[in-house]
Amino acid sequence: MKKIAVLTSGGDAPGMNACIRAVVRTALYHQVEVVGIYRGYNGLVEGDFTPLHSRDVSNIIQKGGTILKTARSKSFLDYEFRKQAFENLQKAGIEGLVAIGGEGTLTGAQVFSQEFGVPIVGAPGTIDNDLAGTDFTIGFDTAVNTALDAIDKIRDTAHSLQRGFFIEVMGRHCGDIALWTGVGGGAEIVMLPEVETTIEEVVQIIRGMLEKAKTSLIIVVAEGDPLGNAQILAEKVQKFIPDFNFRVTNIGHVQRGGSPTAADRLLGSRLGVAATEALLKGHRCVMAGEVANKIVLSPFETCIKGKKEQPQDLLDMMRILSL
Structure with missing residues (x-):
């Protein structure tokens, strides 16, 4: 790949900027151009793209929210708009995409990749911690x-x-x-x-x-x-x-909102690097996650539909410690 893109979609989460920064600098390290897509899938449909260089992601790791903005896209639910999004990627010469977000983001990425063959790797950016395939999602700790x-x-x-x-x-x-x-x-x-x-x-x-x-x-x-x-x-x-x-x-x-904790800055950075390198190695329709302190790649379907069990030890602790 010579050029990839990155977007953030759905609800914002502290640590998304750390992940964006990691995606951009990892791609540049491997001599690959990076394009930022504003406002998630809405920007993909409308062709709202901007080149990203190393200095563009300076001084953002400590900031909450996302410099690329985000949205919940209704238009992307329509095939005709997804087709328009694909044509925008082709015109811009973009060969792959890193999508940072939650369940809706990964669902949209899976459909889009299957329909048009666009290689996409996800990073779990959501405060809810509701995705399988990772112990923690970016933003949860904050x-x-x-x-x-x-x-x-x-x-x-x-x-x-x-x-x-x-x-x-x-x-x-x-x-x-x-x-x-x-x-x-x-x-x-x-x-x-x-x-x-x-x-x-x-x-x-x-x-x-x-x-x-x-x-x-x-x-x-x-x-x-x-x-x-x-x-x-x-x-x-x-x-x-x-x-x-x-x-x-x-x-x-x-x-x-708010400045991300050290844990979210580290997680966002680590998963941004992992997602980018997975994309450049030819992976698609997988999410980079961290399980038992190790990077794992899990299929979108597993991350979306997999049931994340509540840790029984914490439930037991609540009953014991609340006396």
Whole structure:
């Protein structure tokens, strides 16, 4: 290959810039030209390309977000627009693509590659940590630390005012942010999409803690919990325990922003190098991930459809340490 491109798609994640930087400088190291595609697959459809050189990615490793911008592309769902995207790549002489993003990004890459034969290698950029084929996704560690900082502050006021707080974090289908934040923040209860819990069980746990003279509680709720979001859960519990004061905080999109942690800078760099070198070696429709501290390449289909089990040791820790 003489020329490749890189894009970021879907939700932004801290560490994406580290990954972009690694892709660009790895390609240049191998004497391959690099083109940046703005706004994900929208930019691919519209031909919004720009050449990237080594200095273009200087001073970005510490920045949140993505210098290439990102989007959730509806047009790319249409074959005619994907065909237009392919023609744009041909006109620009681009022979391969590194796609940084989550499940939707890899799904689009798989379809596009199969239809038009474009070699594509992915890098897992999503705070949700919901892709198989890697222990951690780029942005997850930063999101956990951001949520943890908020919970530490909320616990101060919960303790002072003797209240219970339902704190909602991101995670529609994967509860990793909630679980890791809950354990790290000393939460009493964590509500996850993967673990079904009845409202009666939640009420029983809270009553038991109050009977043990606990005067403040932290309940971390993943947004995709089957019983509902933090607001809904708080209202349900309040009806059963009317004499204790509950409040709700939704940490929201602050989890996506901010300077990436050292872990995310290292992971983004490592997977950016791995994805680029895999592409140059002829791999396609695979994602570069890190499993047990080793780089692995997994088929897109495995990463998208593979079920990522919640670590049982952390679930057990929650029950033990919340007494």
